[in-house]
Amino acid sequence: MSLMNLLRLKEIHEIPENHFVVIHPLDDVIEEKVNAASLGRMPMTTSVRLSLMALRGYLAIMMLLVLYHVIDLARGIGHTH
Amino acid sequence: MQEKVLTVSIAGEDVAQPIRGRLVRNKWVYRILTFLVVSGPGLIVMEADNDAGAVSTYVQAGAQYGTRLLWVLLLLLPVTYFIQEMVVRLGIATGKGHASMIYERFGRWWGLFSLVDLQLVNFLTLVTEFAAISLALSHMRIAPQIGVPIAAVALTLMALTGSYRRWERIAMFLCLLDLAWVFLALKLRPSFGEIAHNTFVPGIPAGGLSSNLVFLIIAIVGTTIAPWQLFFQQSCIADKRLRFADVRWAQLDTLLGAVFTITVAACMMIAGNAAKVHGLTFSDPAQMANDLHLFSGEAVRSLILLMMINAAVLGTTAISLSSAWAYGEVKGWPHSLDMPIRKAPGFYLTYVVCVALAAAIVLIPGAPLQLIILGVQVLAGIMLPSAIIFLQLLLNDRQMLGEKFVNKRWNNWVNWTIIAVLFLLSLVLAVQVVAPRLFPGV
Numbered sequence: 001m002s003l004m005n006l007l008r009l010k011e012i013h014e015i016p017e018n019h020f021v022v023i024h025p026l027d028d029v030i031e032e033k034v035n036a037a038s039l040g041r042m043p044m045t046t047s048v049r050l051s052l053m054a055l056r057g058y059l060a061i062m063m064l065l066v067l068y069h070v071i072d073l074a075r076g077i078g079h080t081h
Numbered sequence: 082m083q084e085k086v087l088t089v090s091i092a093g094e095d096v097a098q099p100i101r102g103r104l105v106r107n108k109w110v111y112r113i114l115t116f117l118v119v120s121g122p123g124l125i126v127m128e129a130d131n132d133a134g135a136v137s138t139y140v141q142a143g144a145q146y147g148t149r150l151l152w153v154l155l156l157l158l159p160v161t162y163f164i165q166e167m168v169v170r171l172g173i174a175t176g177k178g179h180a181s182m183i184y185e186r187f188g189r190w191w192g193l194f195s196l197v198d199l200q201l202v203n204f205l206t207l208v209t210e211f212a213a214i215s216l217a218l219s220h221m222r223i224a225p226q227i228g229v230p231i232a233a234v235a236l237t238l239m240a241l242t243g244s245y246r247r248w249e250r251i252a253m254f255l256c257l258l259d260l261a262w263v264f265l266a267l268k269l270r271p272s273f274g275e276i277a278h279n280t281f282v283p284g285i286p287a288g289g290l291s292s293n294l295v296f297l298i299i300a301i302v303g304t305t306i307a308p309w310q311l312f313f314q315q316s317c318i319a320d321k322r323l324r325f326a327d328v329r330w331a332q333l334d335t336l337l338g339a340v341f342t343i344t345v346a347a348c349m350m351i352a353g354n355a356a357k358v359h360g361l362t363f364s365d366p367a368q369m370a371n372d373l374h375l376f377s378g379e380a381v382r383s384l385i386l387l388m389m390i391n392a393a394v395l396g397t398t399a400i401s402l403s404s405a406w407a408y409g410e411v412k413g414w415p416h417s418l419d420m421p422i423r424k425a426p427g428f429y430l431t432y433v434v435c436v437a438l439a440a441a442i443v444l445i446p447g448a449p450l451q452l453i454i455l456g457v458q459v460l461a462g463i464m465l466p467s468a469i470i471f472l473q474l475l476l477n478d479r480q481m482l483g484e485k486f487v488n489k490r491w492n493n494w495v496n497w498t499i500i501a502v503l504f505l506l507s508l509v510l511a512v513q514v515v516a517p518r519l520f521p522g523v
């Protein structure tokens with residue numbers, strides 16, 4: 001039996017004993033997941049607050065540096081032409 | 082033999098209900114088939130990362146340093162896996178995309194910041210994808226004014242079928258086409274001893290730790306691990322509705338995807354090495370293909386050009402989808418590839434606008450494409466630490482994930498080490514920009 005045949009899903013009404021049933025996730029019953037929205041915002045523990053503060057500073061500096069570098073490179077290429 | 086009738090509970094009563102599936106007797110066949118139906122997001126997210134920018138960066142690395150930087154790729158294999166594996170757990174546990182998770186857990190400011198960042202980097206990257214398509218087409222003597230719009234329409238149709246499975250099958254097919262890079266690498270007759278040595282024995286190429294080398298290594302890191310991948314895979318897992326029981330198969334899918342991607346990336350570097358061996362210099366992979374054909378034949382030339390287009394097409398569909406999913410999640414719109422257009426118009430419109438606008442920009446002449454490609458890779462590498470920090474904080478959110486999906490202690494050690502290395506690489510770039518004389522060879 002080819003792989004394509006094995007992967008061809010059919011309508012199943014009964015599962016005989018000693019058999020396994022392979023179900024595509026999109027054909028399966030929808031699971032109840034974690035409801036993150038009901039939890040609200042993440043508690044601002046010291047580690048979370050520090051991580052976010054460090055991130056703010058880091059991003060501001062890095063974006064400026066990269067912008068400077070790219071402009072510098074472009075100017076260099078412009079001069080060689 | 083006793084048979085079990087499938088039932089579902091409707092209004093408190095069990096009702097016989099047929100399901101779509103496949104009955105198998107053998108446990109191993111069951112496991113293999115389950116893996117096959119679950120797999121997809123992992124392979125696609127990894128291989129789509131070998132996009133046009135990646136082709137350019139890897140062949141450039143090969144052309145400048147031969148196979149001496151293969152060890153960098155090997156190091157990136159566990160890095161890329163561990164990052165995406167966190168996304169798998171988060172996506173399966175919550176059934177939501179990364180953008181909505183940041184909105185819900187970190188608030189509107191960070192949510193908006195991440196979304197704008199993502200859309201900006203994604204859009205610039207999309208421009209580079211279409212630039213590569215345009216470049217490859219012009220080398221194939223097909224007018225970009227005709228070829229680029231056709232590619233954009235094909236990319237649009239690919240996602241607009243209203244079937245997740247159809248899109249996934251096409252994307253998987255495009256991923257597997259990348260096996261042609263392995264064939265290409267073999268055809269270019271590399272030295273296997275040298276490849277093995279340079280893969281497993283890290284070393285700095287002749288010339289030392291120059292500014293150019295550091296910039297290139299950061300570009301390789303930036304192209305191998307991209308922020309859009311986090312958003313894409315989590316949304317893709319949510320769209321495919323992967324179940325709690327699918328975690329290990331999704332992790333395996335991600336691991337195999339990482340191995341496949343790094344192998345293909347290494348083959349791209351080997352192709353660049355062939356240009357170095359023949360003393361060729363080039364400004365883009367299409368030119369390399371043209372020059373290489375003198376030594377390796379027309380087949381190699383055509384294959385490299387076609388693979389450039391394939392890489393760009395795969396990258397475009399994945400990146401546009403990560404934008405569309407993220408935007409749909411944040412706006413609260415229906416956002417699924419399994420929905421027809423009339424049920425998720427905003428989601429599909431975002432996808433189409435991303436593709437169409439990027440394609441249109443490329444048709445405006447005069448942009449320094451190679452510079453844009455390298456710039457985007459570096460920009461993505463710089464922005465990645467922020468995306469990973471959100472991911473890391475979310476994966477330590479016990480209140481939300483519970484004990485089953487939250488990071489274990491060893492996960493945190495590995496991931497914080499990865500984050501520290503990414504920060505360090507970004508800082509090296511910063512120092513190189515501010516004080517380039519600290520590096521020899523500038």
